[in-house]
Amino acid sequence: xxxxxxxxxxxxxxxxxxxxxxxxxxxxxxxxxxxxxxxxxxxxxxxxxxxxxxxxxxxxxxxxxxxxxxxxxxxxxxxxxxxxxxxxxxxxxxxxxxxxxxxxxxxxxxxxxxxxxxxxxxxxxxxxxxxxxxxxxxxxxxxxxxxxxxxxxxxxxxxxxxxxxxxxxxxxxxxxxxxxxxxxxxxxxxxxxxxxxxxxxxxxxxxxxxxxxxxxxxxxxxxxxxxxxxxxxxxxxxxxxxxxxxxxxxxxxxxxxxxxxxxxxxxxxxxxxxxxxxxxxxxxxxxxxxxxxxxxxxxxxxxxxxxxxxxxxxxxxxxx
Amino acid sequence: xxxxxxxxxxxxxxxxxxxxxxxxxxxxxxxxxxxxxxxxxxxxxxxxxxxxxxxxxxxxxxxxxxxxxxxxxxxxxxxxxxxxxxxxxxxxxxxxxxxxxxxxxxxxxxxxxxxxxxxxxxxxxxxxxxxxxxxxxxxxxxxxxxxxxxxxxxxxxxxxxxxxxxxxxxxxxxxxxxxxxxxxxxxxxxxxxxxxxxxxxxxxxxxxxxxxxxxxxxxxxxxxxxxxxxxxxxxxxxxxxxxxxxxxxxxxxxxxxxxxxxxxxxxxxxxxxxxxxxxxxxxxxxxxxxxxxxxxxxxxxxxxxxxxxxxxxxxxxxxxxxxxxxxxxxxxxxxxxxxxxxxxxxxxxxxxxxxxxxxxxxxxxxxxxxxxxxxxxxx
Numbered sequence: 001x002x003x004x005x006x007x008x009x010x011x012x013x014x015x016x017x018x019x020x021x022x023x024x025x026x027x028x029x030x031x032x033x034x035x036x037x038x039x040x041x042x043x044x045x046x047x048x049x050x051x052x053x054x055x056x057x058x059x060x061x062x063x064x065x066x067x068x069x070x071x072x073x074x075x076x077x078x079x080x081x082x083x084x085x086x087x088x089x090x091x092x093x094x095x096x097x098x099x100x101x102x103x104x105x106x107x108x109x110x111x112x113x114x115x116x117x118x119x120x121x122x123x124x125x126x127x128x129x130x131x132x133x134x135x136x137x138x139x140x141x142x143x144x145x146x147x148x149x150x151x152x153x154x155x156x157x158x159x160x161x162x163x164x165x166x167x168x169x170x171x172x173x174x175x176x177x178x179x180x181x182x183x184x185x186x187x188x189x190x191x192x193x194x195x196x197x198x199x200x201x202x203x204x205x206x207x208x209x210x211x212x213x214x215x216x217x218x219x220x221x222x223x224x225x226x227x228x229x230x231x232x233x234x235x236x237x238x239x240x241x242x243x244x245x246x247x248x249x250x251x252x253x254x255x256x257x258x259x260x261x262x263x264x265x266x267x268x269x270x271x272x273x274x275x276x277x278x279x280x281x282x283x284x285x286x287x288x289x290x291x292x293x294x295x296x297x298x299x300x301x302x303x304x305x306x307x308x309x310x311x312x313x314x315x316x317x318x319x320x
Numbered sequence: 321x322x323x324x325x326x327x328x329x330x331x332x333x334x335x336x337x338x339x340x341x342x343x344x345x346x347x348x349x350x351x352x353x354x355x356x357x358x359x360x361x362x363x364x365x366x367x368x369x370x371x372x373x374x375x376x377x378x379x380x381x382x383x384x385x386x387x388x389x390x391x392x393x394x395x396x397x398x399x400x401x402x403x404x405x406x407x408x409x410x411x412x413x414x415x416x417x418x419x420x421x422x423x424x425x426x427x428x429x430x431x432x433x434x435x436x437x438x439x440x441x442x443x444x445x446x447x448x449x450x451x452x453x454x455x456x457x458x459x460x461x462x463x464x465x466x467x468x469x470x471x472x473x474x475x476x477x478x479x480x481x482x483x484x485x486x487x488x489x490x491x492x493x494x495x496x497x498x499x500x501x502x503x504x505x506x507x508x509x510x511x512x513x514x515x516x517x518x519x520x521x522x523x524x525x526x527x528x529x530x531x532x533x534x535x536x537x538x539x540x541x542x543x544x545x546x547x548x549x550x551x552x553x554x555x556x557x558x559x560x561x562x563x564x565x566x567x568x569x570x571x572x573x574x575x576x577x578x579x580x581x582x583x584x585x586x587x588x589x590x591x592x593x594x595x596x597x598x599x600x601x602x603x604x605x606x607x608x609x610x611x612x613x614x615x616x617x618x619x620x621x622x623x624x625x626x627x628x629x630x631x632x633x634x635x636x637x638x639x640x641x642x643x644x645x646x647x648x649x650x651x652x653x654x655x656x657x658x659x660x661x662x663x664x665x666x667x668x669x670x671x672x673x674x675x676x677x678x679x680x681x682x683x684x685x686x687x688x689x690x691x692x693x694x695x696x697x698x699x
Binding site for chain 2: 046087102236
């Protein structure tokens with residue numbers, strides 16, 4: 001996946017000279033995850049800029065660059081390191097189009113490696129998507145496959161609106177073939193990764209492989225689980241989600257971020273409001289606990305795994 | 321080895337050049353602690369009389385604009401107006417120091433600078449009237465929206481200036497801030513980025529003595545706010561902010577330096593906010609009448625009037641002309657704001673994204689139905 005993201009950046013920069021990458025360590029080092037590897041060598045330090053270490057300054061500078069007509073792609077090194085830039089993101093990036101009645105759109109992509117499961121110490125594993133999804137004016141995209149990593153990053157950079165592009169860092173090392181010539185996947189469409197009739201697991205990003213594994217394990221219980229990958233949290237694909245939920249009748253929302261006030265709460269509420277008469281059971285959430293991200297040696301207790309997902313599926317009362 | 325030996329690392333054998341090598345160009349000298357003044361000095365005679373008259377005219381019109389906007393606030397016609405009364409010299413000089421291709425990044429108190437830049441005086445007030453966020457086209461006016469969060473517009477100015485320089489355009493960005501804004505992290509990050517990138521940007525801090533109620537002594541322990549430039553590796557200039565020709569000349573020099581590749585400058589203008597912070601503020605709680613009176617005697621229009629008359633380039637005709645223009649503007653503001661603005665509620669959904677999301681389409685339909693139902697009831 002890391003290679004696909006790197007290719008997406010490289011191809012976007014080759015095709016469009018207004019695409020500029022900036023962030024801390026994105027130059028000679030190629031980013032701490034090597035996503036920007038080789039970009040400075042190919043495009044020079046102006047197009048792939050090593051900045052001083054200051055996230056608000058990085059994003060604020062990108063805003064000014066976008067105001068002048070560039071298409072900046074910002075790298076925030078880790079999820080929790082993006083927090084100093086939240087004021088720039090919330091007060092300016094998300095609102096500039098609205099504040100200026102469409103005169104100053106900001107086509108900025110903010111790439112943020114997010115989530116746990118890689119043994120990172122504190123401040124390196126937050127799943128912070130709810131902060132972004134509850135901020136009007138931001139698209140929030142999170143790929144779970146290698147092909148989507150490429151296609152959705154291309155679509156995000158091409159978008160005339162700001163995109164928070166959340167990269168599931170525990171999937172960086174996942175391997176699969178992808179076709180860079182394939183049509184660019186538009187932002188805002190969920191995809192059914194696995195069909196099933198017993199229940200649907202609604203998920204995204206780092207939790208997709210866990211859900212696919214759970215669906216495989218569920219066969220032993222006689223359950224046939226569908227798995228739906230949202231891919232984009234904003235805009236939310238109500239249409240696909242509702243179509244699948246109505247046909248299956250039972251739904252579990254799975255994400256690793258804390259549950260209270262989380263994205264899963266929104267999804268469960270939307271599904272319940274729209275599909276109530278098609279549901280045979282309440283929509284259940286499987287999430288991380290409502291705790292600060294734990295030390296790495298304990299994180300496996302926090303992150304939803306196959307067993308916790310199957311327990312939730314069992315709670316959907318199959319007998320009646 | 322003593323602690324001092326660690327600090328003077330150049331004296332420690334084996335230190336690695338490259339890692340901590342001092343900059344090839346030495347940091348600029350400390351700013352002078354006495355502000356630049358032009359009015360009442362022989363330097364005034366070197367100034368272009370046409371420019372001086374233009375500054376005078378804009379000061380007078382600007383003062384009237386501030387007064388009328390403040391009155392409209394008291395009448396409930398503006399939601400709020402942070403007046404720049406007493407600070408007009410900074411406002412008009414800032415606008416006049418910029419070329420047409422340059423960009424201005426104003427704070428919420430800088431409406432007058434926006435107007436002085438050529439934006440329609442009524443369009444510049446939509447944010448403060450409450451009918452729209454930004455009433456002008458920022459791209460056409462080369463003027464960013466009035467920025468309400470403190471100092472967050474400063475990195476935008478840096479980014480725009482940086483992008484302009486990459487494109488080879490001789491564009492300079494001017495970011496305007498208050499003294500309180502210099503305590504914010506974004507201010508420091510912007511200065512650091514500007515210096516590292518050598519971006520063609522100028523920072524103008526209008527030090528009016530108070531961040532709402534907190535005096536400068538509780539805001540900063542630096543000898544001057546201009547001193548903050550030194551640590552970032554850029555020149556800092558201190559100027560009498562009520563001396564319009566002085567502010568103009570210092571800013572013009574900084575703009576020219578930026579335009580010709582000399583990098584950023586931090587300018588601190590010493591001035592005073594005669595009015596309260598806004599209509600919601602009670603300035604008598606934190607400052608004395610004596611202090612205000614003393615600053616009234618250092619009023620930018622008063623100083624300008626006196627100096628230009630002594631120089632023989634201000635006559636009653638120009639005074640009358642400026643006064644008439646000011647009254648005409650005030651009358652236009654009263655007439656325009658006499659009635660409530662007509663607003664389209666559906667505009668709420670117009671500019672959230674390039675294309676509304678399915679969720680926004682649904683909500684727009686909901687509001688549309690609510691409006692139709694309301695109209696039904698009224699019939």
